[in-house]
Amino acid sequence: MDESTLLTNLWAAILAFAVFMYVVMDGFDLGIGILFPVFGVGRERDTAMNSIAPVWDGNETWLVLGGGGLMAAFPLAYSVLMSALYAPLIAMLLALVFRGVAFEFRWRDPAHRHVWDFAFTAGSFIAAFTQGVMLGALLQGIAVKGRAYGGGWWDWLTPFSLLTGASVVAGYSLLGACWLNWKTDGETQKHSRRLMRVLAPVTLGAIAAVSVATLFLGGEYVQRWFAMPAVLVTAQVPLIITILTWRFARSLRRNHDLAPFVITLSVFALSFVGLGISMYPYLIPNSITLQAAAAPASSQTFMLVGAAVLVPLILAYTAWSYWVFRGKVAHEGYH
Amino acid sequence: MFHDANALLLARFQFVFTVSFHFIFPSFSIGLASYLAVLEALWLKTGKTLYLDLFKYWLKIFAVVFAMGVVSGIVMSYQFGTNWAVFSDRAGPVIGPLMAYEVLTAFFLEAGFLGVMLFGMQKVGRRLHFFATLMVAIGTFISAFWILSVNSWMQTPTGYALNADGQFVPAAGWAAIIFNPSFPYRLVHTVIAAYLTTALAVGAVGAWHLLKDAGQAHARKMFSMAMWMAALVAPLQIFVGDLHGLNTLEHQPAKVMAMEGHYQSHPQGAPLVLFGIPNDQEQRMEHAVEIPRLSSLILKHDLDAPLEGLDRIAPQNRPPVKVVFWTFRTMVGLGFLMLLLGVCSLLARAARKLYGWRWLHRFALVMGPAGFIAVIAGWMTTEIGRQPFTIYGVMRTADSMSPLAAPAVGASLVAFILVYFAVFGMGVWYLLRLMAHAPQPHEPDLPNAPAHAAGITPGPALAAGRRGELPHG
Numbered sequence: 174m175d176e177s178t179l180l181t182n183l184w185a186a187i188l189a190f191a192v193f194m195y196v197v198m199d200g201f202d203l204g205i206g207i208l209f210p211v212f213g214v215g216r217e218r219d220t221a222m223n224s225i226a227p228v229w230d231g232n233e234t235w236l237v238l239g240g241g242g243l244m245a246a247f248p249l250a251y252s253v254l255m256s257a258l259y260a261p262l263i264a265m266l267l268a269l270v271f272r273g274v275a276f277e278f279r280w281r282d283p284a285h286r287h288v289w290d291f292a293f294t295a296g297s298f299i300a301a302f303t304q305g306v307m308l309g310a311l312l313q314g315i316a317v318k319g320r321a322y323g324g325g326w327w328d329w330l331t332p333f334s335l336l337t338g339a340s341v342v343a344g345y346s347l348l349g350a351c352w353l354n355w356k357t358d359g360e361t362q363k364h365s366r367r368l369m370r371v372l373a374p375v376t377l378g379a380i381a382a383v384s385v386a387t388l389f390l391g392g393e394y395v396q397r398w399f400a401m402p403a404v405l406v407t408a409q410v411p412l413i414i415t416i417l418t419w420r421f422a423r424s425l426r427r428n429h430d431l432a433p434f435v436i437t438l439s440v441f442a443l444s445f446v447g448l449g450i451s452m453y454p455y456l457i458p459n460s461i462t463l464q465a466a467a468a469p470a471s472s473q474t475f476m477l478v479g480a481a482v483l484v485p486l487i488l489a490y491t492a493w494s495y496w497v498f499r500g501k502v503a504h505e506g507y508h
Numbered sequence: 509m510f511h512d513a514n515a516l517l518l519a520r521f522q523f524v525f526t527v528s529f530h531f532i533f534p535s536f537s538i539g540l541a542s543y544l545a546v547l548e549a550l551w552l553k554t555g556k557t558l559y560l561d562l563f564k565y566w567l568k569i570f571a572v573v574f575a576m577g578v579v580s581g582i583v584m585s586y587q588f589g590t591n592w593a594v595f596s597d598r599a600g601p602v603i604g605p606l607m608a609y610e611v612l613t614a615f616f617l618e619a620g621f622l623g624v625m626l627f628g629m630q631k632v633g634r635r636l637h638f639f640a641t642l643m644v645a646i647g648t649f650i651s652a653f654w655i656l657s658v659n660s661w662m663q664t665p666t667g668y669a670l671n672a673d674g675q676f677v678p679a680a681g682w683a684a685i686i687f688n689p690s691f692p693y694r695l696v697h698t699v700i701a702a703y704l705t706t707a708l709a710v711g712a713v714g715a716w717h718l719l720k721d722a723g724q725a726h727a728r729k730m731f732s733m734a735m736w737m738a739a740l741v742a743p744l745q746i747f748v749g750d751l752h753g754l755n756t757l758e759h760q761p762a763k764v765m766a767m768e769g770h771y772q773s774h775p776q777g778a779p780l781v782l783f784g785i786p787n788d789q790e791q792r793m794e795h796a797v798e799i800p801r802l803s804s805l806i807l808k809h810d811l812d813a814p815l816e817g818l819d820r821i822a823p824q825n826r827p828p829v830k831v832v833f834w835t836f837r838t839m840v841g842l843g844f845l846m847l848l849l850g851v852c853s854l855l856a857r858a859a860r861k862l863y864g865w866r867w868l869h870r871f872a873l874v875m876g877p878a879g880f881i882a883v884i885a886g887w888m889t890t891e892i893g894r895q896p897f898t899i900y901g902v903m904r905t906a907d908s909m910s911p912l913a914a915p916a917v918g919a920s921l922v923a924f925i926l927v928y929f930a931v932f933g934m935g936v937w938y939l940l941r942l943m944a945h946a947p948q949p950h951e952p953d954l955p956n957a958p959a960h961a962a963g964i965t966p967g968p969a970l971a972a973g974r975r976g977e978l979p980h981g
Contacts, residue, residue, distance in 0.1 A: 227623025230578055234619045238611045240585045245608040248600025248675070255589025255596070256910045262590060263920045266583045267927050273579035274931055277572045280955045281938040320597055320673065321911050468601040469677045476605045483612040490620045497624055497631050 180474065181467040184246040185456075187480055191242055193445050195235035196304075197348065197438055202229045204349020206272055206297020207342060208368060209290060217361050218290065224356040224502040226276060231491055233273070246473055249320060250456045250466035256322035257315045258307045261329055265303040272296030298342065305341025309334030309383075312451065313390050317460045333386055340379035344441065347372040351434035358501045366425060369433060373421060376437075377414070380444055387451060392459050394451055403450045413443060514914040516906055519591040522921045524891075526583055528884050529928050533577030535883045538652060538699065539706025540570045541645035544625075548638050557949070561726055565947035566710075568954055569939060571626055576935045578619075580928070591917060595898050595908035602668055602676045602685055603658045610654035618647035626954060652699055660691035662899050663890065664759045676899070689759050693752040694890075700745045701886065704846060705879025707737035711849075712876025715869040717946045722863050726947040731872070732862060739850035746843055750806075756890075757807055760900055762821045763893030766832040768803055769793050770817040777801035778815035783837075786829040791818060827895045831888060838885040842878045849875050 202225050212218045225232075244251040255262060275293035279286050306329060313333050316324030350372055353365040388395050398407045417436050424432035452458060456466050467473065544566055551559035585607070588596045596604075624632055624640040632640070667684025668676045678685055714731030717724050757764045765771075769781040771791045780802035784793040804813040818826050849871055856862045894900050898908045 227627050230575075230622055231616065231619035233578070233582070234611065234615045237582055237585050237615055238608070240589070241604070241607045241611045244588065244596055244600050245604025248597050248604055249673075251589050251600060251604075252593035252597035252910075255586060256593045256912070259590055259910075259912070259916060259920070262586060263923065266586060267923060269582060270579040270927060270931055274575055274935060277575045278934065278938060281572065281941070282934075321593060326913070326916055468604065469671065469675075471678045472601040472605050475678070475682055476608050479609055479612055483616075487612065487616040487620065491616070494620050494623050497628050 177470050181463050185463050188242050191235050191238040198232035200345045201348040201352040203297040203301045204345035206293050207346045208349050209294045220361050220502050227498045247466040253322050261303040261306045265300050268296040268299035301342045301345045302338040305338035306334045309337030315457050340383050343376045343379045347376045351437045355430050355434050356502050515912050515917050518917040530580035533573050535702045535705050537573050537577050538648040538702035541648045545641050545645040548641050561947050561951040564951040569942050592908050593910035598675050606654050606658045614647045614651035618644050656695045657686050657691050660694045661688045664688045664690040665899050693755045697748050697752045701883050704741050707734045708875050708879040710734040711872045713943045715872035718869045728863050735853035739854050742846040742850045765818045766827045766829045766893050767836040769833045773817040775814045777812045778803040786833045788830050827893050832893045835885040835888040839882045842882040
């Protein structure tokens with residue numbers, strides 16, 4: 174592997190890490206938003222929101238790193254993707270506006286708290302769904318003409334992308350329920366456990382459905398998954414999933430606080446590895462490779478220096494911030 | 509690159525709309541974060557609870573402003589790609605890394621410490637909490653550093669080459685790109701503007717409560733602090749603005765011609781056009797009220813110096829004068845009003861009437877939004893003055909756009925307008941409601957401060973010990 178390929182692959186890995194961090198960390202925030210209507214007005218909702226109030230902003234920043242990093246390291250892919258995903262992307266951005274301000278506004282306006290609670294849920298749901306739709310749109314392929322998007326405005330909308338959209342909603346909801354199971358106690362925790370029992374099988378079914386549907390998309394997916402050396406990973410997946418499912422069920426039975434959350438994170442990680450196998454070495458399947466989209470080595474090197482120092486630092490102070498707000502969120506979250 | 513003129517116009521309007529709305533919030537939060545750090549430092553140093561009360565009061569406002577800044581900022585980081593894909597592809601290798609550095613050095617820093625700043629005082633103790641406040645304040649400044657470097661590079665591009673794909677790529681080291689010629693001036697001018705904007709907003713809130721009760725101790729303190737800031741920083745800003753203008757004259761003369769309303773060249777001494785109605789079609793100033801030779805004096809420090817006009821610029825490279833001429837005058841006019849307010853406050857202080865002159869409080873109240881208006885007007889001046897280029901002199905706005913049809917841009921524009929007015933309109937309403945309450949002794953905490961159950965985690969005794977030090981709300 175020559176130097177520029179190495180650099181490009183490193184950047185692909187860093188961006189994949191940023192996207193993964195976003196997916197799991199804002200995933201549980203958005204999941205809590207999606208589940209919000211299920212929770213009782215008053216204490217239960219307040220507790221649920223308080224459990225993420227100090228960290229949601231940091232979690233969302235990974236999305237900005239994903240977007241900014243893509244533009245910096247792979248400007249061609251950024252420019253093609255943003256045009257191709259125009260409608261779902263703008264819907265996601267506007268949904269995140271509603272979701273984000275609801276954190277503050279619901280406390281500022283008790284008379285209209287139900288309105289902002291609705292904005293919180295609708296924003297979270299639409300953001301999660303459109304993120305899934307965009308993933309589906311990417312996997313099913315994007316028309317490229319020259320150095321620009323060459324397709325139509327509704328190309329992203331297919332049964333497959335709707336399936337991936339719904340799957341992400343299910344997965345985020347499960348993450349949210351697992352987070353609440355970890356961070357709350359009493360009735361809210363019991364409530365979360367009931368939700369987990371429903372959401373876990375739904376999420377597993379969704380992952381299976383998306384995996385199978387991906388194989389039917391055509392292109393090189395079948396070959397990628399079942400060729401050496403990828404098949405060595407693929408072959409383990411059913412076994413790993415079985416083990417994780419068993420561990421999840423057991424931790425639920427034994428009323429573990431943290432374990433279900435960690436297991437769900439591993440399922441997300443596993444799915445993410447699956448996506449990597451599906452995509453690599455393409456950034457836009459079958460049309461633009463990482464190498465073709467890469468910014469010049471001088472740009473990537475300049476950023477790599479910063480990322481090598483700063484990403485560990487960011488992880489350190491983010492971990493500290495989580496540590497400060499460790500433990501269960503009390504019901505009486507007021508002064 | 510093919511696209512229709514309507515789509516281009518709509519995309520430009522969408523960018524102006526989203527970025528103007530967005531920038532209102534950071535220009536407030538940059539200043540507020542520093543103000544909060546100062547208040548907390550004063551509290552730690554003097555032990556006076558008045559400062560802690562003011563800190564808690566403005567922290568509630570900061571939380572709302574910051575949230576609106578974050579959500580409108582995420583839109584911006586994707587707006588480049590959605591509507592300006594060709595620009596993103598071509599300029600990405602140069603400006604992308606700077607924006608990535610903004611995320612890595614600033615956004616994470618702010619977000620990582622914001623939770624502790626807002627909710628953590630009882631958990632981490634005073635010193636660590638002050639550290640968190642400082643990190644948030646420094647983060648806002650670092651963010652300004654990178655994004656203004658990006659903007660300045662688009663105004664005065666240096667240190668780049670073009671590759672075979674037509675992309676701008678770094679050619680002379682990153683320092684040449686980051687520290688491009690207009691960057692130092694724009695950075696200082698913008699950061700001071702944020703401080704001034706915040707001072708005026710804080711001063712107006714103080715003035716409002718002084719008008720209701722001239723004896724209110726908290727209102728007195730914040731009014732006095734804000735007026736010191738206005739008196740010291742407004743003249744400094746005018747001086748820096750002048751330097752920034754001279755830098756623009758050197759690197760982007762067409763922009764200055766538009767700001768000055770100089771359609772024609774003046775071989776011997778150019779007049780300062782105070783007012784007039786720019787006519788871009790006929791390239792002339794109608795009903796001009798002018799002071800002879802003053803423009804040459806200001807820009808060249810010589811009454812007789814020749815000044816070129818837009819007639820020396822190729823017609824296809826001329827910026828629109830109509831908007832730039834007026835936004836520039838709005839900014840400068842407000843700047844001098846701010847100076848006047850600062851001077852009046854010094855006079856009042858000298859006469860020991862700072863809390864007694866009600867007309868001064870009314871003046872300060874009216875000037876509350878002046879900073880925001882001046883900031884937006886200033887940005888419109890510099891951005892529209894850069895037209896018809898996105899990267900000055902080398903890449904045209906018309907060649908920068910995504911392959912979008914007008915209905916797509918139009919639909920998203922309508923969505924942005926509806927959502928922004930609804931959401932941020934409510935946000936501003938909540939801010940005004942917060943400001944309408946006077947700060948009180950034992951100012952309460954944020955209503956949503958999450959309390960974590962003590963006794964479960966290993967360090968409750970420590971936390972409880974620290975909790976004892978803090979005056980409770």
